[in-house]
Amino acid sequence: MSIQRSLLFKSLVAPFYRQNAALLCFVYYIMTLGVGRANGVGMLEYHYALIRGMLTAPSFLITVLALWLAYAIKCAQFIASSLHKPAFSFLYQLLLVEPKKVYRLLLQVQLMLLLPVLSYLIFVMGIGFHQHWYLPATLALLFNIILCVSGAGWYLYLLQRPGAVPLQVKWKWPSILKRKYYVSFLLRYVLEKGKMLFLVTKLYNCAALYLMLAGRDPSRHSDIRMMALFFSAGMLGHGILVHRLKELENKGMSFYRGLPVSISRRFAQYCLFYCCLFLPEVITIAARTPSCLLYEEAGFFIFFGFGILLLLNSLQLYNYPNLKSYLVNVTQLFFAVIIAMVCRQLYALSIIFFALAIILFFYRYYRFEPQQNPDLL
Known part of the structure; x- marks a missing residue:
């Protein structure tokens, strides 16, 4: 060479x-x-x-x-x-x-x-x-x-031409509100620094939902397990984006942990942020309801996906030696979905994921001490 x-x-x-x-x-x-x-x-x-x-x-x-x-x-x-x-x-x-x-x-x-x-x-x-x-x-x-x-x-x-303007695709989050909320900082990061990962994730998840539901007759096909499997794969794929957000919080926004904000309010702020992040999937599901999805099934997908996002956020309250260790935990969650699918317990699993996300957040938030690991991205 x-x-x-x-x-x-x-x-x-x-x-x-x-x-x-x-x-x-x-x-x-x-x-x-x-x-x-x-x-x-x-x-x-x-x-x-x-x-x-x-x-x-x-x-x-x-x-x-x-x-x-x-x-x-x-x-x-x-x-x-x-x-x-x-x-x-x-x-x-x-x-x-x-x-x-x-x-x-x-x-x-x-x-x-x-x-x-x-x-x-x-x-x-x-x-x-x-x-x-x-x-x-x-x-x-x-x-x-x-x-x-x-x-x-x-x-x-x-x-x-050293002075030439580089090729850039700028996507700036407009400053609508005079007062800056914690959620707005997270959204700004996603739309400015993580836009490619955000677009790829949403394109996969929304396209998979839309295509799998195309032509489905809910009165004749009541089994949604396979759709839930692919949907959960896309939602767990958000783990990379959640991980990068947590790195941002640990490195550049660590001051927030010392502010006099109740833990309930902190959890509510994360819920609001992930509601915004989950909005494309909600719109896709709503567009296919009730023609291809029953209201009960649509509610399950929304609750299941939102619970996965909250659980991924709560799992970030642990220190991982490297990125591989974190991805192993994400993969284990996917295996849990497969087991629940085989046992026809997806509804129960969605409740478990949501409850586990709440328990881990309230238990780990003040016990968590960020460590700077060079292997993490």
Whole structure:
């Protein structure tokens, strides 16, 4: 490996994956741990059905391409912001090298950044050409080639023009209220710093709900266990976002723990925040009620999802040695959902989750002492 390539990989690629490990862990979770064998098919059959739907349904293909584009934009934002930091000014020494060679190096950087997408593209191409779905498979390939080529060209443009404005997608939470509430600080963080993770989580959860309920006749199909399983996978996927919020509170808002605010009011503030965070799913469920969901079933989904969010928040009142330990607890909750689904006790589990969230919060809040662990993200 050349010195220039090694320098670029250590300066841009490695920090990108460290910063976005939470998002990538969530995607891995919903693509593997969130599926399992509870639906009666194996992992290979699930991904084959997913790729087949992508290559045979134009709307699904457009959605996947949009997600890939959003990921590429996130990569471009990271590179652009890094190049504009004084600590990375040494990278501009690459301008002393021939532009064609610099472009090839930046193309390798882009390929490494898009590695999760390109790895899955290999399977998409293989299945697409094997099943003679040449047009959508070729379209997916060309789209990724454009992302790689244009991304490397954009990075070269930024290197050659240090004063250029970096590519940014700004999403600011408007200051409507003069008085700042604790909930508003959490919402501002989600919409400004965690917007990509928020969008991916909500897109998966709302799309899964909407598609699973499409065409369902509640008078003929009363079993909602499989829908509850996938719904719980999406809700537990919020654990990454909840974890990052708690890191924000522990590092930048620790003063709040010393304010004279009753614990009941603190819990009510978290309830209000997670109500706001849960709003997209509530709207999706309401849109499918009563045509595809009975009111009782809709109430269960709302109560179940809200209880999971509160429980994830209460679990953050423990110190974890690393991110893996925290994700193990989240996975155990999913296994509990699977057991309850098999035993037909999902309603009882929703009550247990909600009660456990309240008990843990009131028991652990003042006993919890945040510890700064470098392994946590």
